[in-house]
Amino acid sequence: MRSEYIKINRSKLANLIMHISGKAYSWCLTNSNTELSLPEYALLSRWLKLLQQGVPLAYILGFREFFSRNFWVNSNVLIPRQESELLVEVAINSVTAWESCKFKKKIKILELGTGSGAVIISLVLELIKRGIHVNAHATDLSKNALSVAKNNALWLGADISFSRGNWFDAFKLSKQTFDLIIVNPPYVGLNHSEYLSKRELSFEPKLALYGLNPSSDGMGDFKKIINGLKENTQTGSVLIMEHGCMQKKQIRILLQSSGLSNFEEFNDHSGLPRLVKVRL
Ligand SMILES: C[S@@+](CC[C@H](N)C(=O)[O-])C[C@H]1O[C@@H](n2cnc3c(N)ncnc32)[C@H](O)[C@@H]1O
Structure with a gap:
């Protein structure tokens, strides 16, 4: 590409025009001419500049769709990934299979490291839709992330x-x-290196990607979470944990060395190892 040219992803451009013009996404993608007022054009130019700098589309627009709902996001929270929808699906299937749901017992659910709140909010709303009573709690170390999650919970x-x-x-x-x-x-x-080379990641919070004490293999927080399980669970409780697609073996070793042998592993929709469900 010659240096005076800028490469623009057609679908991202259509997305920006859709939000500015109010027209349907398919219309913006297929029509070669769009009429914009001068302020709309100025906004589009500003957004394109951010896109060119590598700012993720979700941060430019201020929201991201997850499990068919829109969640507010800003640079204080990880942009919820499509792969994480599997976490919600496996959690729904686990809870709905529990006998106790049938007796209207409130299921006590906790999400650790909630970020935008997209995962726990989706889970709670989906369980309520199925007539299941829940008592839900979410935590994060980041005060700014918690305020995004609280806003999302309120708005949804x-x-x-x-x-x-x-x-x-x-x-x-x-x-x-x-x-x-x-x-x-x-x-x-x-x-x-497969993550570190992605420019878009440099705009997301370091705490969400690498944790408080970054390590070479990214396993540090898994160890802390597994160590803390005893005090906050009882026999029969379930832990569902997402991991990187290259970490399946390390997670397996960690669980086994912690005396946790009753677990099930799941691949995401691209066929990559992504999740483990542990029965305590
Ligand atoms: C990978 S992000 C996941 C965010 C969200 N649950 C999602 O799936 O989109 C990890 C989250 O854990 C939080 N976090 C990192 N270290 C933490 C710690 N030591 N204690 C609690 N939360 C932590 C981060 O602030 C971030 O929101």
Whole structure:
């Protein structure tokens, strides 16, 4: 590409024009001429500049669709990934299979490291739709991420309580136990070159990608979470945890060495190992 030319992704461009003009996405994608007022054109130019700098589309527009709902996002939260929808699907299937749901018992659910709140909010709303009663709680270490998650919960009408803390330390005094714990921890390691080369990632929070104490293999937070399980779960509780597609073997070794042998592994929709469900 010659230096005076800018490469623009057609679908991203159509997405920006859709939000400015109010026309349908398919219309913006297929029509070669769009009439914009001068302020609309100025906004489009500003957005294109950000896109060219590598700013993710979701941060430019301020939201991302996840599990068929729109979630507010900003640079304080990880942009919810499509792969993480599997976390919601596996959690729904697990809870709906529980006998206790049939007796209207409230299922106690916890999400650790909630970010935008997209995962726990989707799960809560989907369970309510199925007539299941839940008592939901979400945590994060980042105060700014929690305020995004709270706004999303409010705007989408999900009843969730939030607290701030370093993994299970958020409950140190209350010693709560949960039936289901879901978590998508930071798992990018300092030697994961396949992630580090992605320009878009440099706009997302370091805490969400690498964690508080970055490590070469990105396994540090998995270890902390597994270590904290005993105090906040009971026999029969379930942990559903997302991991990087190259970490399946390390996760398996970690679980086995922690005496957790009752687990099931799941691939995402692209066929990559992505999730583990552990029965405690
Ligand atoms: C990979 S992001 C996942 C965000 C969201 N759950 C999702 O799937 O889109 C990890 C989240 O964990 C939070 N986090 C990182 N270290 C943490 C810690 N030590 N204790 C609690 N939360 C932490 C980050 O702020 C971030 O929101």
